[in-house]
Amino acid sequence: MSINYIPRVTQLDAVQLDVQVEELFKQLLFEATRYLEPGFLQPILPELELVIRTWIFRYSFYKKNCTFGQEMLSLKYKTDNISRSKLYWYYGFTIGLKYIKERAMYSWTSNQKVQNFVYKIETFQLISDILNFLRFIQHGKYPVLIDFILGLELTADKLTREDLTDFSWTRELLWHNFIELIGTVISLMNMFGLRKKLTTVLKYMWWRNYTRTSGSPTSATMTQNTVCACCTNKPVLPHTMGCSHIFCYYCLMANKTADPDYACPKCYYNGKQVNKFVVV
Secondary structure (H helix, E strand, C coil), X not given: CCECCCCHHHHHHHHHHHHHHHHHHHHHHHHHCXXXXXXXXXXXXXXXXXXXXXXXXXXXXXXXXXXXXXXXXXXXXXXXXXXXXXHHHHHHHHHHHXXXXXXXXXXXXXXXXXXXXXXXXXXXXXXXXXXXXXXXHHHCCCCCHHHHHHCCCEEECCCCCHHHHCHHHHHHHHHHHHHHHHHHHHHHCCHHHHHHHHHHHHHHHCHHHHCCCCCCCCCCCCCCCCCCCXXXXXXXXXXXXXXXXXXXXXXXXXXXXXXXXCCCCCCCCCCCCCEECCCC
16 A cells, blocks of 8 residues: 655655765766866766766666655655656756756856856746745645656655654754755845845835935044944945945945945945045
């Protein structure tokens, strides 16, 4: 009798095992070729990784209806959901797209259009993976996006690692994936743009007390206790931008370069001119 409910932690563990199996094959390849001339394998590295992934696919999912990681945990896909066309789509999504992306990164590094297209594809895939992970946490099915797209459901005749269902270990693994999810989301956010929007909201909420986006510039004075308005440390190469606060040169220029409308975090004065502070 097959088991229909597969614990989430077991499914996630199978995904991690698949990643480790691929990395193990790559490590063995690099170990076997470490005495070759440096840079010999670099031009054909995407093709070598394609061969490794194709070999893993051929002798795992194609022949056994399960990946190596799933086989280690006695999991497999339901055979009535697998067809030859789905095998081809699975191969193209999990292996073909990776090869195209890696070959584009190697061969067309200087082509801005190709790099932008690859970046957009990666961003779309990351967002899709995030949404699929959130759906998986809720429903407990299809831990990988391609499984959800093709409707590939997991089943098992037995669970060889029931100890993985322990609540503490389950929470640990789920929190680990959740932290990775948060890190991925933060990396996709435009922090400078978000801060600019929040600053604009604050200006409207506390206009009289905390903002001064217009008016005549005030002179800055520097004392022994003066700190940088950005990093709150002693100013290094002190500069100003029209308000009474002093900045480190690198703090001010880095923020101005990233956001031309950068305003003083203390008084919200949006100065356009960056001037060196001269002690009189």
